[in-house]
Amino acid sequence: MRLESFAGWRRMAEERGMPLWRVVLEYEMHQKGRTEGEIWARLAQVYAVMRDAVETGLREPRQTQSGLVRDTGKKLLGATLHVLSPEFTLLLAYATAAKETNACMGRVVAAPTAGASGILPGIYTFLSKHHQVSDQTLYEAMLIGAGVALIIEQKASIAGAVGGCQAETGTAAAMGAAGIVYALGGDISQIFESVALTIMNMLGLICDPVAGLVELPCVKRNGSAVVIAAAAAQMALSGDTAVIPVDEMVVAMGEVGAAMDTRFKETALGGTAATPTAQAIARRIWPDAELVRREDPPE
Amino acid sequence: MSQEPSGIFDMLGPIMIGPSSSHTAGVVRIGRVAHFLLGGPPEEARILFYNSFAMTYKGHGSDKAVIAGLMGFAVDDERIRDAISIAESTGLHYAFEPVISSAKNHPNTLVIYVKRGDQELTIEGISRGGGLILISSIDELHTNFTGQLPTLIVRAQDVRGAVAFLAAILTYDGVNIATLTVSRRAKDDMALQVYELDEPLREASLAYIRHLPWVRAVHLLPPV
Numbered sequence A: 001m002r003l004e005s006f007a008g009w010r011r012m013a014e015e016r017g018m019p020l021w022r023v024v025l026e027y028e029m030h031q032k033g034r035t036e037g038e039i040w041a042r043l044a045q046v047y048a049v050m051r052d053a054v055e056t057g058l059r060e061p062r063q064t065q066s067g068l069v070r071d072t073g074k075k076l077l078g079a080t081l082h083v084l085s086p087e088f089t090l091l092l093a094y095a096t097a098a099k100e101t102n103a104c105m106g107r108v109v110a111a112p113t114a115g116a117s118g119i120l121p122g123i124y125t126f127l128s129k130h131h132q133v134s135d136q137t138l139y140e141a142m143l144i145g146a147g148v149a150l151i152i153e154q155k156a157s158i159a160g161a162v163g164g165c166q167a168e169t170g171t172a173a174a175m176g177a178a179g180i181v182y183a184l185g186g187d188i189s190q191i192f193e194s195v196a197l198t199i200m201n202m203l204g205l206i207c208d209p210v211a212g213l214v215e216l217p218c219v220k221r222n223g224s225a226v227v228i229a230a231a232a233a234q235m236a237l238s239g240d241t242a243v244i245p246v247d248e249m250v251v252a253m254g255e256v257g258a259a260m261d262t263r264f265k266e267t268a269l270g271g272t273a274a275t276p277t278a279q280a281i282a283r284r285i286w287p288d289a290e291l292v293r294r295e296d297p298p299e
Numbered sequence B: 001m002s003q004e005p006s007g008i009f010d011m012l013g014p015i016m017i018g019p020s021s022s023h024t025a026g027v028v029r030i031g032r033v034a035h036f037l038l039g040g041p042p043e044e045a046r047i048l049f050y051n052s053f054a055m056t057y058k059g060h061g062s063d064k065a066v067i068a069g070l071m072g073f074a075v076d077d078e079r080i081r082d083a084i085s086i087a088e089s090t091g092l093h094y095a096f097e098p099v100i101s102s103a104k105n106h107p108n109t110l111v112i113y114v115k116r117g118d119q120e121l122t123i124e125g126i127s128r129g130g131g132l133i134l135i136s137s138i139d140e141l142h143t144n145f146t147g148q149l150p151t152l153i154v155r156a157q158d159v160r161g162a163v164a165f166l167a168a169i170l171t172y173d174g175v176n177i178a179t180l181t182v183s184r185r186a187k188d189d190m191a192l193q194v195y196e197l198d199e200p201l202r203e204a205s206l207a208y209i210r211h212l213p214w215v216r217a218v219h220l221l222p223p224v
Helices: A006-016 A020-032 A034-059 A072-077 A084-101 A118-130 A135-155 A165-183 A188-202 A220-235 A246-261 A276-286 B021-038 B052-056 B060-069 B078-089 B162-174 B203-210
Strands: A107-109 A294-295 B015-017 B044-050 B093-101 B108-116 B119-129 B132-138 B141-143 B152-158 B176-186 B190-197 B215-221
Touching: A006 A020, A006 A135, A006 A188, A006 A246, A020 A034, A020 A135, A034 A084, A034 A107, A034 A135, A034 B015, A072 A084, A072 A276, A084 A107, A084 A118, A084 A220, A084 B203, A107 A118, A118 A135, A118 A165, A135 A165, A135 B215, A165 A188, A165 A220, A165 A246, A188 A220, A188 A246, A220 B078, A294 B152, B015 B021, B015 B078, B021 B060, B021 B108, B021 B119, B021 B215, B044 B052, B044 B060, B060 B078, B060 B108, B060 B141, B060 B176, B108 B162, B119 B162, B141 B176, B141 B190, B162 B190, B162 B203, B203 B215
Parallel strands: A294 B093, B044 B093
Antiparallel strands: A107 B015, B044 B108, B108 B119, B119 B132, B132 B141, B152 B190, B152 B215, B176 B190
8 A cells, every 4th residue: 555646545535435534544554564543642642742842832931052043932922913813923833832842952743854843733733722623633634744744755855955945844834734624624625735735835945044053944934834834724725726736736846856956955055044144153153163173084 | 774665653753852853863863872782871982973963063962962862862852952961960971073074975974982881882873864873883893774673783703604593593583684784804803793673582592692602792772
């Protein structure tokens, strides 16, 4: 049993008369020899770590060793002026708080990667608190999200060093959008449209970490990624479509990632990382070049 | 390297201490391999951070991560953040050295020298990304294992039939060998055999191997 395309996933679900999440559950049972009970227990554990990452991020003082990131989630939590709605500000607060927990050496779930580890916690916390979505439904949404990521991993990439930031925060946002649509009652088509729309809207995003740290722009982008996921889910749930099928969008994402210059793939040589201010920050943070010993083998 | 298809908990995981799967989680795991080979935390440690690590190890907490691994902490242990002060309080002497070397092919390579009692150990590891690692040498003998499976590590005299002998013991235990790497310093000199196993072998078999006259040291590493 393979999970290689969205069309194949839909076919398996329809032929067997089962929801999308059960196809992923059976994939895992078949592929890894786990029992259904083990998988639900592990999902509950993953979810608990995600909720904890949000809560500690909002509660404890948060500052990274470099000082580049400081209390982003708490600032948003304390906002009194809301551009869209108080809930919108909270969604941003949850995601950035969880990502700050990661940046401050706290415990997170790399979903799909450590760099994107605030996005799903932000979305699931939001669905739980503001839509009263049950834990069981969220576990099912997590299975659907895992299915999305498994396909993207095979057809494009989930690693910033291979596909840029679109591969990390883009994939997490697509996983999250699918979860929102599922949890709020969308059907298979609407779930897949939300994935296609998310990829469409995050296509081309480069990975350009200042001083090579998983901090800036990572924390801010975990915030903007949940907004794009929410926008895509809203469009899909309102009956809008991406027009381009989701499998084609995944191929496009892989093609963009492959063509992306290596300066924009986690090397800290381009984009935000290459700005004069970022360069000055990098010089301040990293050890002096003379402290680094050079050891070259004899010719 | 594992070509197995990913599972859902590769996408929703690992559960780890941040910030970086390659610079934090992977480094903890390399340190943990050294911890298990020593049979406990070291008293002295010297860690060489190569190439990309040389420039970035501090900002990613790789220094805390490697010490945490040497103390035996797992990748999701919140003590990682305070690992250096915890290790200092136990009397660990340590040094970090950033090195740029064209002899190391992988950008994220580290070499660990450790001492515990009269034991000394050198291991070289590579952090491949996503928390995945590869141990590439033990005491300067080449090897190649990932730390994801129970791993039988045998340091022994290079004698005829050694691999067949040990493989037979594993067969009697009903243990399947996933991968096997063998290397040696020179003919009839010290050899290293590393078996990645689908399940651990019996404690009694391990004790038996340990008492073979040509065997110097045996370890059964749990998945790190």
